[in-house]
Amino acid sequence: MNLHDWIDEACDVLDLDVEVDEGLVLDLARVAAHNVQRPAAPVTAYLLGLAAGSRGASGDEIELMAGRLTALAEGWDRPAGADAIPDLEDADA
Structure with a gap:
């Protein structure tokens, strides 16, 4: 069984x-595991x-949310005063 088979069966x-x-x-899981800690991935x-x-999110919305989570994880230990990660609501503006 490969990953695609697993996904199909799980669905x-x-x-x-x-x-x-x-x-x-x-x-996303790789970045979270690497920059936060392993249990952050799942x-x-x-x-x-x-x-x-x-939210009943579309594929594009899921990509946007994943991008924001990736940015959060990549900057997890960022120094004080560094740029903040934008809120999800900012995408609507």
């Missing part, structure tokens, strides 16, 4: 009819999924 079990951009999720991916599901 069947969860009764989900979605396309999964596993590259996006894996990249937790961050889970939070992205919760946010996407609760």
Whole structure:
């Protein structure tokens, strides 16, 4: 069984009819694990999924949220006074 088979089977079990951009999720998880700590990877991916599901987010919106989470993780130990990560609501402006 490969990753695509696993995703298909997991979606069947969860009764989900979605396309999964596993590259996006894996990249986000890698950055979170590397810059925050290892357990941040699955937790961050889970939070992205919760946010996407609760908003009924489109693929573009999921990419935007993943990008913001990636930026947050990349700057996790940034020095005081560094630029803040924009809020999700800023995207609507």
